[in-house]
Amino acid sequence: MRPVVYLDNGATTRVDERVALLAAEAMTVAFGNPSSAHRLGVEAARRLDEARQRVARAIGAAATELTFTSGGTESNALGFYGAARAARGKHVVCSAFEHPSVLDAAARLKALGYEVSLVAPEPSGAVDVARFAEAVRADTAACALMLVQNEIGIVQPVAEVARAVKAKAPRCHVHVDAVQAIGKLAVDVTAQPIDSLALSAHKLHGPKGAGALWLRKGARVEPRQFGGGQERGVRPGTEGVPGLVALGLAVELAERARPEAARRMAEQRDRLWALIAARVPGARRHGDPSRAAPHILSVGFPARPAEPLLHAMEARGVCVSAGSACHAKDKRPSATLRALGVPDDMGTLRFSLSRDTTDEEIGLAAEAAAAAFVELAT
């Protein structure tokens, strides 16, 4: 069945046609290897450099500080795990609701003998600056915090946390996962004392398999792979030019559209919530609305399991995510949601918007949610 309403842009987005064309051209016309000495190689290198400039401009960085990667997971692996491995200390800190690419890296570090401190979110859905800083010690090697939490869409106080961390441990590497933030919030890496920042193309109308890590000049990370010296040795291997030129254009387009798109998405998000709240008795909006990113709405449905709600919406042509992992044995909400006080029998759906979301889609999604809620009455 063809989805008519796509409100799962937090999972991935539709690739912008202009971006897809640029990627196709890099595959069929400018297909050279950027390391080749001949003109085709030079042309590929030029396009790659242009992409780097585009990403750098969008986040206030220098192009030389950008490492291209395969996406958010790899950027987080380099920026958090790789930074911890490159430092002397054996302690790391991150929020308890980081993306699995950070949490699983922390678990791996723990297995390697590191101490790991996890900072639980407050009921608002944000971490508390003082509590985060409290977890940091003089010997903390690295810490990580996402700018927009992916499940509930709450903006984290990254700049404040970074300042508090640096005040206590100036050498602690501060990594920011901005995968859900680019194109939705203004991001300026120079405005805050952070050391690395991860972003991904497919969350902003670019293709899957392309991302970048901004790494402050002088910050050190241990590479995860070895080879021909590309990306200054941080991430060797022939560059994925088609995906990366697409990343560059996608970031530029997202940033250009952002002021207007963010305002519209925030309005649509609030209207969606108002429509659902009016139709679904006992529905709960997770997290402090004043801290919400413009594109994510996380809603709890009382006494309904999450995944059947998702499928019941799907049957009505509306694609969303279940806001909690749902396992055969453990039907409880995720740790993130429980920390926010979400009751065990409340199923949560994540509605995530994009700059292409229409007002009509918002209305259809609210109707589908209300109907799914009724269908799944027990």
Add this chain to the structure above:
Amino acid sequence: MSDSPSGEVVLVRWGEIFLKGGNRAFFERRLAEAARRALAPLEGARIERLHGRLLAWPGPDDPGALRALRALEKVFGVTSLSPARVVERKLEAISAAAVELARGEAARRGRPRFKVETRRSDKRFQPTSPEVSRLVGAAIVGALDLPVDVHTPELTVGVEIGTEHAFVFGSSVPGPGGLPVGVTGRVELLLSGGIDSPVAGWLMLKRGCELGATYFHSFPYTGDHTKEKVIALARKLAAWQLADVRLAVVPFTDAQKKLRDTGDGRLAVVLYRRMMMRVAERIARASKAQALVTGEALAQVASQTLENLTAIGAAATLPILRPCLGHDKLDTIAIAERIGTYETSILPFDDCCSLFVPEHPITKARLDDVLAAESKVDVAAIVDACIAGVETIVCSA
């Protein structure tokens, strides 16, 4: 697999078919058909029927016949396979090939103790089999000075003499055994996304059954990832059936809701299973299947006690075959791993939110209670509605 034996042809042997007396010709024909289907994807490969053997000629892209060998390893009824050299039916030619084979083996593993085993399917050939073995063995000793050991050989050089060719081979690989698919009849498998039911289906294929499969889909409580997983499992079974598997997807949510609403939630699983049997039976009869097959193992879960199996079985008029009944879970997992269904079965898209299943289902359902619960619903209408909603998917290997 660098040590995979290679040859110009593959000799295919079978076993139990010999036991079947008057049906032997029929069984042999079905085996040859199955072998031909197994080789169909390999361009230029063909099957030749010899007396008591099949001979597989590989295609031009398959030097060493390794791909043919891999394909034939999935043909039920085959007990063993040997990649072999084809030579003229002359003692000198046979001896020369045997010496060459033994030379290669000697280079790989020192000085293996060896023997020669000869079989003549054409008894007109002279000398006799023991004499051929002795003469070929002497040639190997003469050329390579390998030690002979007829009791515990490290290398057995096989010689087979047919009506047109002779064959020389150094090793055999086991086939899956069993009987050619289709010789014992047709069954309908109740296939879920779990570990057991694909194994149950495979075991029936192995006993020569042709297979259709029925899957009960509880949308929206179960998502389409689960359906895709069941389709993937049906495709794995199709690879062993050497033919498409017809999968009937039954929409089951409404039936479950009606049965749940009859009252005692602890009976729910037994009521669901009984309804599944009725629906599967209708599908089975429509496709001329003679029995239902499930992956149930005795006492593995609450619905699989003797009492519950009895209550479930009472809803069916066709026999319910349960080839995994006596398995420990690990037995079933071992087969699932071998036949390639395990990795698919453990993908995390199972009945994620089995909302209608209570924490503590009843373990000793009484048929009276079950019938009383079912009297509150229109069983025939539920079955009809399930059948009316069936989606048929043809699953190819």
